[in-house]
Amino acid sequence: MAPVALMSLLLVGALAQHRTEWTYSGGALDEEHWPREHPACGGKRQSPINLQRKKVQYNPSLKPLNLTGYEAQGVEFPVTNTGHSVQISLPPTMRMTAPDGTEYVALQMHFHWGSVPFGISGSEHTVDGLRYVAEIHVVHYNSKYGSYDLAKSAPDGLAVLAALVEVKEYSENTYYSDLLSHLKNVTNSGESTVLSGLHIQDMLPQNLQDYYTYQGSLTTPPCTENVQWFLLADTVPLSRAQIGKLEASLLNHQHKVMQNNYRRTQPLGGRVVEANFKYQPNPERGGGSSQQQEAPCRPIRPGPGQGDDSLSQSGQRC
Numbered sequence: 088m089a090p091v092a093l094m095s096l097l098l099v100g101a102l103a104q105h106r107t108e109w110t111y112s113g114g115a116l117d118e119e120h121w122p123r124e125h126p127a128c129g130g131k132r133q134s135p136i137n138l139q140r141k142k143v144q145y146n147p148s149l150k151p152l153n154l155t156g157y158e159a160q161g162v163e164f165p166v167t168n169t170g171h172s173v174q175i176s177l178p179p180t181m182r183m184t185a186p187d188g189t190e191y192v193a194l195q196m197h198f199h200w201g202s203v204p205f206g207i208s209g210s211e212h213t214v215d216g217l218r219y220v221a222e223i224h225v226v227h228y229n230s231k232y233g234s235y236d237l238a239k240s241a242p243d244g245l246a247v248l249a250a251l252v253e254v255k256e257y258s259e260n261t262y263y264s265d266l267l268s269h270l271k272n273v274t275n276s277g278e279s280t281v282l283s284g285l286h287i288q289d290m291l292p293q294n295l296q297d298y299y300t301y302q303g304s305l306t307t308p309p310c311t312e313n314v315q316w317f318l319l320a321d322t323v324p325l326s327r328a329q330i331g332k333l334e335a336s337l338l339n340h341q342h343k344v345m346q347n348n349y350r351r352t353q354p355l356g357g358r359v360v361e362a363n364f365k366y367q368p369n370p371e372r373g374g375g376s377s378q379q380q381e382a383p384c385r386p387i388r389p390g391p392g393q394g395d396d397s398l399s400q401s402g403q404r405c
């Protein structure tokens with residue numbers, strides 16, 4: 088073999104090795120083997136986690152999150168199939184101030200989901216062991232670093248605002264219609280389109296006040312342990328048909344239908360999850376008036392086209 092050909096073969100080999108793409112399942116670098124190439128994924132401060140509500144510490148001094156620029160309209164949002172999710176790039180005018188005063192700049196928003204036709208929900212965080220149907224992540228970096236590239240490996244570099252998605256059988260969430268109907272434009276990994284009709288704030292839960300917070304990591308390689316998580320207590324409703332569209336429209340980098348793109352929950356270890364609202368378990372049944380039954384939860388404003396049936400049924404959605 089000519090030396091040049093050999094060189095190029097070695098080079099291609101080296102590139103291929105360097106580029107071993109991680110997966111959730113299948114292939115050489117499935118979830119279990121992420122730490123092999125991304126050591127932080129085997130760390131002790133990983134995300135996602137299961138939130139046990141009775142162990143969450145209520146911290147009354149935690150201020151509400153302050154989101155600015157999220158209500159902007161007429162902005163052009165690049166939307167990309169990353170091979171692992173669908174990602175909406177966000178303008179740096181969208182910012183979040185954390186309770187300790189740290190200002191974070193929004194970078195992108197993406198989703199994790201399961202495969203509901205096969206009975207698999209796909210949120211990353213679970214609450215009292217329950218996995219929700221999907222999860223939204225808005226990734227931010229600490230503004231003091233000036234760019235994501237500089238912030239991404241700093242110990243106080245990142246913050247993720249997260250929300251869980253619930254199925255509301257036949258209630259189309261029209262704030263998601265635009266994104267979902269354009270997924271067909273980004274079927275393949277690496278494809279992008281531009282959407283200008285998105286209202287990012289409306290794609291988040293109505294109640295942006297109540298949240299859980301803890302220190303964790305990115306939930307995908309390199310799993311860097313520098314993320315302050317803010318998981319909103321309120322959820323986003325999507326109809327069953329909308330969930331079906333999210334789960335069936337995209338192909339991953341292996342050219343397979345992009346489904347079950349969520350990581351398993353990781354050990355909490357010695358970490359403490361705090362909340363800025365008080366968790367009160369179910370009231371004792373029997374003898375309680377309807378008023379008492381509704382007392383445990385702070386009121387959640389109904390979403391678009393959303394009745395309050397599930398709220399009143401259980402009284403558990405705090």
Ligand SMILES: [Zn+2]
Pocket residue numbers: 197198199224306
């Ligand atoms: Zn994510």
